Amino acid sequence: MSGNKVIKNLKSFSTAAERFEGSHVLCPGCAHSIIVREILNATNDNLVVSASTGCLEVCTAIYPHTSWDCSWIHIGFENSSTAVAGAEAMNKALRKKGRIGSDVPEPKFVAFGGDGATFDIGFQWLSGCFERGHDMMYVCLDNEVYANTGGQRSSATPIGASATTSPAGSTSYGEKQNKKDIIQIMAAHGSPYVAQVAPNKWKDMIKKIHRGFDTKGPVYINAMSACTTEWKFAPHETIEVSDLATDSLVFPLYEIIDGTELNITYRPKNIVPVRDYLGAQPRFKHLFKPEYEYLIKEWQERVDAYWVYLQRREEARV
Amino acid sequence: MNSKVMDLKKIEVWDGNMAASQAFRQADVDVVAAYPITPSTPVVENYATFEANGYIDGEFVMVESEHAAMSACVGAAAAGGRVATATSSQGFALMVEVLYQASGMRLPIVLAQVNRALAAPLNVNGDHSDMYLGRDSGWINVSTFSPQEVYDLTLCAFRIAEHLDVRIPVNINQDGFMSSHTAQNIRTLDDKTACDFIGPYKAVNAMLDFSKPVTHGVQTEEDWHFEHKAKQHDAMMRSRKVIDEVFAEFKELTGREYKAVESYGMEDAEVAIVAFGTTYETARIVVDNLKKEGIKAGIISPRIFRPFPLEDIAAQLQNVKAIACMDRSAPGGTVGALYNEIAGALYNSPARPVLSNVIYGLGGRDMTVSTLTEIYKDLVKEAASGKLNGTIQRFVGVRGPELNYYNA
Amino acid sequence: MSKSIKDMGWDELVQGAALFSFEGEVDYEMTQVQPEDRNYAETNSRNAYVGDWRVEKPVFNKDFCIDCQFCWIFCPDTSIIARDKKMIGVDMDHCKGCGICVEVCPTNPKSLLMFNENTDNEEALTQWPEKSEEKGE
Numbered sequence: 001m002s003g004n005k006v007i008k009n010l011k012s013f014s015t016a017a018e019r020f021e022g023s024h025v026l027c028p029g030c031a032h033s034i035i036v037r038e039i040l041n042a043t044n045d046n047l048v049v050s051a052s053t054g055c056l057e058v059c060t061a062i063y064p065h066t067s068w069d070c071s072w073i074h075i076g077f078e079n080s081s082t083a084v085a086g087a088e089a090m091n092k093a094l095r096k097k098g099r100i101g102s103d104v105p106e107p108k109f110v111a112f113g114g115d116g117a118t119f120d121i122g123f124q125w126l127s128g129c130f131e132r133g134h135d136m137m138y139v140c141l142d143n144e145v146y147a148n149t150g151g152q153r154s155s156a157t158p159i160g161a162s163a164t165t166s167p168a169g170s171t172s173y174g175e176k177q178n179k180k181d182i183i184q185i186m187a188a189h190g191s192p193y194v195a196q197v198a199p200n201k202w203k204d205m206i207k208k209i210h211r212g213f214d215t216k217g218p219v220y221i222n223a224m225s226a227c228t229t230e231w232k233f234a235p236h237e238t239i240e241v242s243d244l245a246t247d248s249l250v251f252p253l254y255e256i257i258d259g260t261e262l263n264i265t266y267r268p269k270n271i272v273p274v275r276d277y278l279g280a281q282p283r284f285k286h287l288f289k290p291e292y293e294y295l296i297k298e299w300q301e302r303v304d305a306y307w308v309y310l311q312r313r314e315e316a317r318v
Numbered sequence: 319m320n321s322k323v324m325d326l327k328k329i330e331v332w333d334g335n336m337a338a339s340q341a342f343r344q345a346d347v348d349v350v351a352a353y354p355i356t357p358s359t360p361v362v363e364n365y366a367t368f369e370a371n372g373y374i375d376g377e378f379v380m381v382e383s384e385h386a387a388m389s390a391c392v393g394a395a396a397a398g399g400r401v402a403t404a405t406s407s408q409g410f411a412l413m414v415e416v417l418y419q420a421s422g423m424r425l426p427i428v429l430a431q432v433n434r435a436l437a438a439p440l441n442v443n444g445d446h447s448d449m450y451l452g453r454d455s456g457w458i459n460v461s462t463f464s465p466q467e468v469y470d471l472t473l474c475a476f477r478i479a480e481h482l483d484v485r486i487p488v489n490i491n492q493d494g495f496m497s498s499h500t501a502q503n504i505r506t507l508d509d510k511t512a513c514d515f516i517g518p519y520k521a522v523n524a525m526l527d528f529s530k531p532v533t534h535g536v537q538t539e540e541d542w543h544f545e546h547k548a549k550q551h552d553a554m555m556r557s558r559k560v561i562d563e564v565f566a567e568f569k570e571l572t573g574r575e576y577k578a579v580e581s582y583g584m585e586d587a588e589v590a591i592v593a594f595g596t597t598y599e600t601a602r603i604v605v606d607n608l609k610k611e612g613i614k615a616g617i618i619s620p621r622i623f624r625p626f627p628l629e630d631i632a633a634q635l636q637n638v639k640a641i642a643c644m645d646r647s648a649p650g651g652t653v654g655a656l657y658n659e660i661a662g663a664l665y666n667s668p669a670r671p672v673l674s675n676v677i678y679g680l681g682g683r684d685m686t687v688s689t690l691t692e693i694y695k696d697l698v699k700e701a702a703s704g705k706l707n708g709t710i711q712r713f714v715g716v717r718g719p720e721l722n723y724y725n726a
Numbered sequence: 727m728s729k730s731i732k733d734m735g736w737d738e739l740v741q742g743a744a745l746f747s748f749e750g751e752v753d754y755e756m757t758q759v760q761p762e763d764r765n766y767a768e769t770n771s772r773n774a775y776v777g778d779w780r781v782e783k784p785v786f787n788k789d790f791c792i793d794c795q796f797c798w799i800f801c802p803d804t805s806i807i808a809r810d811k812k813m814i815g816v817d818m819d820h821c822k823g824c825g826i827c828v829e830v831c832p833t834n835p836k837s838l839l840m841f842n843e844n845t846d847n848e849e850a851l852t853q854w855p856e857k858s859e860e861k862g863e
Contacts, residue, residue, distance in 0.1 A: 050393070057537070057585050062539065063538045063539075063546075064535065068531070068533055070531050071534075071535065073533075073535050075393070075416065075535055076419060078385065082389035085393060086379075086390035086396075089351065089377040089379050090399045091398060091526060092398055092604070093349055097348070099399075106563035107526070125389065128383070132379065146655060249501050
């Protein structure tokens, strides 16, 4: 059987036969595995999956155990995208030469990488794959920090977050740089489909994953991954914090088709103040000191401005 | 075999780069993922031209860096097919991380390496510093001395790498410019014969085999890592048997014989040099000249650098009285690799020749017949006196005061 | 019976440290076959145990469960067993006790609650709270 799994509702989704097994060693409450399960359960296709060095890779393939019920490869930190691109090229070659029959359904090629791998050290590799137009999906598990090595900053770390290499201190409020707008960057590569998803909004995620799998060419999915260990909330609060992220519009859920058609796919019924999102995560707790209140104000302004920008682009269809 | 056959002449005039690209074409590689860098660029350009003219059935992916080239090769090889690429120097240095990953994952990949100096200073010319950089990367490492050898040994490389008892990536080295850009008469094989010699690709633990989902590239802790590296080392050491077998078969097919240790004039040599690459061919001329003068000179080279033929080369050096190990790489604060490896090979044998280290030819500085002759004449003095003329290590061919290091 | 990987020397391991997920060939549609009917390899993490990570455990009370499957989708450890659209129970070999299932359970009272790891499940069921009057509990 191949193709996207038909999912009418959550009950029917729950009949999926899992391909991501338990007893991996990800933290209790880790959003990475919620995301991976949602993605893998969304399709009936054969899969070739890769992961960059990082939490997902380290915790799901420690010898002698693997949590993957599909073919999987890890090479290094930079190159999960290129690993899968190489496999995709081999698939093309073998089919062209008749060594894989046309009766064998085409597999899906999915690369996973953390924000460190995606925004920083593996950016060139990702860019190259997208420029070449490989038929693949790249999913960034965005927890805004190099989580696996203890929480160092990445270019996805937002302003004011305390990370171990941009810590809050008596003379510092933590990270000073704005988060790189990876979605616009990947759209500008000419990717036919890019989107931001969040695991708490599973219906929105599945719709986008399905669309991504149905799209030919390189697809980029930025998946918000609320990290209990590095954002420093309790393990059971993962979905709650994810809800704050999506409902405060800090992580707006939208998609861009062919680089120009922007669609906002989730409009919260009640928009939550950014302050509430920040307040739920001790990595931001220093911002609530009187001398840093202005940063919370700036945060709200930034999020508001970006929301206006998204709506304008959606309206103008550019 | 690719569907469009190229009718080659029995003797073609090719440089080392064309030899490598033709070997890739005839090998019917499934995925070539590559990036250009001087002086290996023409390997990739030639291959691109073949592809543009319909001679390549496989995929040709021009990636955005050498690290990406090897990364794509690893992904493609793990997916389950024949893979190759080419690079030099800085590009090789950039992909070094992935070389270790490729060999650790036991993936057959062929790398046509055109040896070039490593910066700084930036230099595009031929020396062996990049070859030496990859010494420990777990690849089978082969030195060629001429374009004919590049052609022959690149074909053999696929056979060796993909052998079920090996499954180790193979690196075929040639001197930048001196071999890569120098044309010679190449005796060719026709497409079918070349491809049949290599044989069809045999998949092992292929990711595209969905009946057997497999995880490649795991993490290990201190309780498992050593076993895997031990197994990898063992496979590398035992690959020597397959290399010898493939060489024997190649000799049957073509009459051209290749050995793990190449030697010329060594039957009765009293003085010898050890060197890789085109220096070997220069030395053959010098050896012939010296023999006419009654000097028993020889040249010897561990063509298969990895797995290092320690026993064989020690055996062939037993009766030599003075040896110069010539390293074409900046030694970085010690004696050169060839000196160390030859010394190591000889130490557990009875032979105690006078052993010296010559650093030469960096950044494409020529090693001429006359300079080599002088080196041999020094060796003759050392053979007669039974001790070093000067220090253990010297640089030859540098303007300015002579560089001498390490007293015996 | 083939040797356990724990007892293997370097010479018996699969080259390249490759790991197989299943024993033998997968000649069935994996996406249509539930885990209990698959032939897992020893090296599949499903055969490992992380139950000892728990300090607290979720106890399932099916009297209140509406089979909404929120717990199923949001479990990071594939530990909510759902079959035929019904919530069957918690896989205690793989559950790390994170508590997400309890958080997202929408029923009142909740159908899943955290108890001390050493509490007897039957005992826990008798201690189930009443329906809460507070909104959003």
